[in-house]
Amino acid sequence: MQERNQRVRFEQLILPHLDAAYNLARWLTHNDQDAQDMVQESCLRAFRFFQGFRGGDSRTWLLTIVRNTCYTWLQQQRANEFTVPFQEELHDVECDTENPETLHLRHIDQQKLRTALETLPVEFREAIILRELEELPYREISVITHVPLGTVMSRLARGRKWLQRYLAAHMNEEE
Amino acid sequence: MDCTEARRLLHAYLDAELDMADTLAVEQHLQTCPACLEIYNNYQALQTAIKTNSLYFQAPEMLQKRIRTSVRKANQAAFVARVTSWSGLSVAAVLIFALLLSLWGFTRFWPNSSGGNSLAQEVLASHVRSLMANHLVDVPSSNQHTVKPWFNGKLDFSPPVVDLTAQGFTLIGGRLDYLDNQPVAALVYKRREHIINLFIWPSAQNIGSETDTNTPQGYHLLHWTKSGLTYWAASDLNLNELQQFVRLIQDST
Ligand SMILES: [Zn+2]
Secondary structure (H helix, E strand, C coil): CHHHHHHHHHHHHHHHHHHHHHHHHHHHHCCHHHHHHHHHHHHHHHHHCHHHCCCCCHHHHHHHHHHHHHHHHHHHHCHHHHCCCCCCCCCCCCCCCCCHHHCCCCCCCHHHHHHHHHHCCHHHHHHHHHHHHCCCCHHHHHHHHCCCHHHHHHHHHHHHHHHHHHHHHCCCCCC | CCHHHHHHHHHHHHCCCCCHHHHHHHHHHHHHCHHHHHHHHHHHHHHHHHHHCCCCCCCCHHHHHHHHHHHHHHHHHHHHHHHHHHHCCCHHHHHHHHHHHHHHHHHHHCCCCCCCCCHHHHHHHHHHHHHHCCCCCCEECCCHHHHHHHCECCECCCCCCCCEHHHCEEEEEEEEEEECCEEEEEEEEEECCEEEEEEEEECCCCCCCCCEEECHHHCEEEEEEECCEEEEEEECCCHHHHHHHHHHHHHCC
């Protein structure tokens, strides 16, 4: 039973990564229902292309499809997600000139951090999610987001700097 | 290494992505430069906060079921389309053909063709068969006081039936199965959408409370013996939670 074995193998390889797929989709779409739809559509796509899967890391493979599916959806939904408010390639990391003494981020409020991440432009958000929550190495992030390793590094740097600034700016607001 | 270079590599250092030479160079710089160290400490605090602030969204329980269903449907549709295009058979004939093939699949799929017949494979085969053949329980009940007496007269030992509802493992019922050339008790528990089969039978040997771990084909099998009984827990649940389940069973038997 080729069909049956194919499906069983697919379920064994792909379904264990459902949390990873949902988490990424949830952070990219900002809401539960769209995230679920993205994951379902991604799994169906993955199943259709499953014969083309040549082994390797099935989580990275699924996350690549989820990310592509979400980006297609985002482009249809809200093109302005893609207007990045600062130019990542022009500003380089070493112009890190802010006064570090002003950023005592030892006690970070969870709700503020969540809001900061939600507000972070999508390219930087996905890099942070894949790195910190999925704990993927730069190499895998580079595969999933279709950018070179150097860009992964600079997006993480810019994203973290952005988060710090946001948290520092909102630090004294009421809880 | 100067500050400019150190700050350029700071994030790769934080993420343990640098090679040995660069790692050492950044470390040395941080030991001698309080300004860079402060920046590094702040980024590290941010990283820790993101990782520990439970920002991870777990997939809702229903999502897995929904995806299994849609993949199955897509698979059947593709199959019927393929068979139809092969031979131009009528739809009715195709459906009968598909049904016969799936019945053949049930009986052929297990035992698997690799020919190994270790106990672990036997246990795994029983577990998978119980899921596929829709014959999970003979006595469906979440009440341990219903399930336990049901085995009386069917087995020459009395399997312990533990209620773990409070700990998130729901008892679904019990089943008579056949393993290691003897009738055995199978207790069926559920954790979210995951089924756990707990097989129990008397054992002459005693390997103490040692637990063997095995992960063939995405399933986990945990095995131990206690008070003259052999236990096998089989599930596609993640290993951590299955080990938690095993510890709970061990604590109350
Ligand atoms: Zn320095």
